[in-house]
Amino acid sequence: MRRLLASLAAGATIALMSATGAGAWSQLYAFNLDFWPGDSRFSAWNGLTQNYMRWDRRYGGYPSVGLRYCRTDGTCISYVWSQSPGVFYDTRTIAYGQGECHAYGGNNYVLYVYECRVSNG
Amino acid sequence: MRLLPKSKRWRAALCAGAAAGVAVTLFAAFATAHEPRDANRDGLSAGVSAVHALPVVTSLPPDVARWVEQSARDIGNDPDRAKARVRKLRSDLGARHSDLYAYPEENGAVCFDLTSQAALCPEDANSGPPGIDWFTGGGWESVPRNVVGLVSDDVRRVSLRADGTRRAVPIVNNSIFAELPSDAPAELHLDFRDDSKRTITLPGANG
Numbered sequence: 452m453r454r455l456l457a458s459l460a461a462g463a464t465i466a467l468m469s470a471t472g473a474g475a476w477s478q479l480y481a482f483n484l485d486f487w488p489g490d491s492r493f494s495a496w497n498g499l500t501q502n503y504m505r506w507d508r509r510y511g512g513y514p515s516v517g518l519r520y521c522r523t524d525g526t527c528i529s530y531v532w533s534q535s536p537g538v539f540y541d542t543r544t545i546a547y548g549q550g551e552c553h554a555y556g557g558n559n560y561v562l563y564v565y566e567c568r569v570s571n572g
Numbered sequence: 573m574r575l576l577p578k579s580k581r582w583r584a585a586l587c588a589g590a591a592a593g594v595a596v597t598l599f600a601a602f603a604t605a606h607e608p609r610d611a612n613r614d615g616l617s618a619g620v621s622a623v624h625a626l627p628v629v630t631s632l633p634p635d636v637a638r639w640v641e642q643s644a645r646d647i648g649n650d651p652d653r654a655k656a657r658v659r660k661l662r663s664d665l666g667a668r669h670s671d672l673y674a675y676p677e678e679n680g681a682v683c684f685d686l687t688s689q690a691a692l693c694p695e696d697a698n699s700g701p702p703g704i705d706w707f708t709g710g711g712w713e714s715v716p717r718n719v720v721g722l723v724s725d726d727v728r729r730v731s732l733r734a735d736g737t738r739r740a741v742p743i744v745n746n747s748i749f750a751e752l753p754s755d756a757p758a759e760l761h762l763d764f765r766d767d768s769k770r771t772i773t774l775p776g777a778n779g
Contacts (some may be wrong), residue, residue: 489779505646513701515775518690520712529711529755529777531690535615535700537681538646540691542639543712555775 475572482566486516486554494550494569496523502541502550505565512560517553520545527551536562610726610764615698616682616705618724622745623674623682626659636673639685647693649678661722661745668715672747674722684747686720702770703727703762710751711777717752719760719774726765734758 481492486506494502502518517530518541530553533539541550552567610618632640637655644654654675662672665686674684677693682705685691689709694700706721723730723746730741732750738761741748752758755777762770 503646507695508699515773517775517779527778529708529717530775530779531708531711532775533690533692533707534772535692535694535705535707537695537699538643538693539707540639540643540685542685542688542690543709545712553779556779557773557775 475570477568477570479566479568480550481552481564484564485510486562486564488514488554488558488561489556491551491553492564492567493521494567496547496549497569498545498547498571499550499569500542500544500571501569502552503538503566503568503570504552505538505567507536507563507565508560509563510561512558514558514560514562515555516562517551517555519551519553520548521551522548609768610766611702611762611768611770613702613726615694615696615700615702616722616724617698618703618726620674620682620722620746621725622661622747623659623676623722626661626745628656629658629660629673632658632673633687636671636685636687639691640673640675640683643683643685643691643693647677647683647695653678654683659745661747662749665720665749666710666716666718666751668710670709672720672749674747682722684720684722686718686749689715689718690720701772703764704730704748704760704770704772706748706760706772706774708752708774711755717755717777718750719752719758720747720749721760722747723762727762728765729763731761731763732758733761 480494515534517532519530521527531541550569641651644651657675670687680697681694683693686709704721704723708719711717732741735753741750757776758774760772
């Protein structure tokens, strides 16, 4: 049931996009969600210079989170991983792709995601 | 010569004193036995002295200055105060020749940035795994995967187990850095000053 609610919440997630000065762009692509082991969310497509995730481990344990970019051909670069709750930044770049925020499939605990966001510029 | 007082009141007081002494001794023994080992203390609560001992970087590269400003805003810290606390922990790391910068947050946690790869601002000093805040980087273009971390002052030794071999990872300015030999999962092994140990699993490149 909890997982269903989380999925429904994810489905209802409204992607918030904004264009700031000098052509910079950002998108909030996930917010206020429980991430079960293996869960992911994906951003819209664009040239990207940062992928960002803010999360906590309120349900216990030491879960890991991953960030990466994927290409239009379906391939992705490696995840960068972290195990410390807080704000985690992937500052690699991709000419055109989508950002992913992810809970490691080997986690033993659910984690809570405040937001995942991509940006450029 | 009489060793014990004769009155019942004195004997009762003596017995009560002896009982209290035994209770205190037992309590002390219990408390010592249950004192948390270093490997069970969350996060970097034992301190990261290099972040305070090294000189402040007076002229930040533009990309680092931008990251400090943004990350300080993200965690509710003042960007100008954050920029005045930045230390450079390492230089020219790995194939990407990245530098490692760090600054203490207002709440005692430490933000750190492996330039042009990844960065982390823990929510507080006690929320990460015991003894280390870490992240992996690399894994794109021609840059091999790597792991970087800040270790607390009570960590004596770190080693990396990857692809079936184990090697020591030097601790420099409370930080570690190592390139990973493959996309497979790996392990960090932490030895603490009180001889307790901890193993950290680094997931593989594709989860």
